[in-house]
Structures are given as C-alpha cells and as structure tokens.
Amino acid sequence: MAAAFVGRVAFFAISMVLLSSFATATDFFVGDNDGWKLEYNYTKWAQDKVFHVGDVLVFKYNNESHNVLKVNATSFKDCVTSDPLETFRSGHDWISLQSPGKKWYICGIAGHCADHQMKLVINVLADGPAPAPTSSSHSLLSSLAVMVAAAMIAVAAIFA
Numbered sequence: 001m002a003a004a005f006v007g008r009v010a011f012f013a014i015s016m017v018l019l020s021s022f023a024t025a026t027d028f029f030v031g032d033n034d035g036w037k038l039e040y041n042y043t044k045w046a047q048d049k050v051f052h053v054g055d056v057l058v059f060k061y062n063n064e065s066h067n068v069l070k071v072n073a074t075s076f077k078d079c080v081t082s083d084p085l086e087t088f089r090s091g092h093d094w095i096s097l098q099s100p101g102k103k104w105y106i107c108g109i110a111g112h113c114a115d116h117q118m119k120l121v122i123n124v125l126a127d128g129p130a131p132a133p134t135s136s137s138h139s140l141l142s143s144l145a146v147m148v149a150a151a152m153i154a155v156a157a158i159f160a
Contacts, residue, residue, distance in 0.1 A: 025054040027094075030120060036061035036068065036107070038116040051124045055097045057105075063091030066118065069108040070095070076104035076121060079113035100126035 028049060031040050036059045059068045069075075069084035087108065088095065097103065107118035 025052070025056065027056045027058055029058045029060065030105075031060075035059070036066055036118065038112060038118060041117065042120040046120060046122050049122075051097055051122050053097055053100055053124060053126050055124070057093075057095045057097065057122075059088065059093040059095070059105075061091055063089055065109065066091075066112065067108045068093055068095075069106050071104050071106055073102065073104060076106060076119060079106060079119070081106065081108040081110075081113070084108065097122075097124045100124050 028051065030036055031042065031045060034040055061068075068088040069081060070086040070088075071080070071084050074080070075083065101124060103122050103124055105120045106113040107116075109118075112118040
C-alpha cells in the first residue's frame with residue numbers, strides 16, 4: 001500500500017514539475033510600454049531577447065492606424081504588404097511562436113514599414129530553457145508548481 005502511495009505521489013510530483021516548465025513561456029510585449037508604433041527601433045528592442053517555441057508576441061496598437069502582417073524575408077526586406085502569411089487587426093494581437101526559425105512582422109499601412117520602420121524580425125529557438133516569465137501570474141504559477149512538487153516529494157520520502 002505504501003508503495004502505491006509513493007508511486008502516485010511521485011507521478012504527481014513529476015507532473016507538477018513538467019507543468020511548471022510550460023508555465024515559463026514568456027509573453028513578449030512588442031515595444032514594451034510603447035507598443036507597436038511609428039518611429040520605434042524594434043531591432044534594438046529585440047536584440048537582448050531570446051525567443052523560444054511556446055513564447056507569445058503581444059502587439060498592442062491603435063487598430064484604426066496600424067495592423068500587423070506576418071511576412072516572409074523578402075517581403076520584410078522590401079516592405080511588401082500585398083501577400084502576407086497572416087494578417088492581424090485587433091489592436092491587441094497575441095501571436096504564439098509555434099515553430100523555430102526567423103519570423104518577420106511589418107505594419108501593412110502604406111509607408112509605415114518603409115518610411116517609419118514598423119518592422120520586427122526575431123529568431124525563435126526550439127531548444128533550451130525558456131527565459132524567466134515577465135508576467136507575475138506566470139511567475140506565481142511556476143513557483144507554486146515547484147513548491148507543490150517539492151512538498152509531495154518530501155511527503156513521499158516520509159512515508160517511504
């Protein structure tokens with residue numbers, strides 16, 4: 001009976017540790033408090049950030065003045081807005097980074113990309129630990145999961 005209990009506790013503890021790894025995905029608010037706007041250096045914004053599969057880009061902007069187009073490398077370089085891979089228009093777009101590699105985003109409003117540098121390129125990594133969460137709710141969830149897992153392991157050790 002004690003062995004079954006220890007097995008269940010170990011399973012629960014491992015599950016909590018695995019769940020805490022999912023909780024460490026980061027929400028990146030593009031442009032931080034400035035959001036998605038004209039005359040902002042998004043290359044500089046992205047340069048010290050490490051993006052992983054599972055992270056989320058959050059574009060906040062006035063949807064009457066801007067949008068977000070996911071494009072390929074050529075469209076990014078030349079600010080071509082006519083054939084986007086995806087178009088976002090909500091003004092508060094949450095874009096999940098689902099695969100590794102380069103990702104390119106531009107504003108599709110005439111002149112905003114070419115004349116005002118509303119463009120962002122990032123590289124998404126497939127492996128390695130995700131960076132620490134920027135949201136306090138993610139941090140709390142991750143910390144709680146680790147504490148519960150540690151407590152369950154301690155209980156299992158006591159009853160073993």
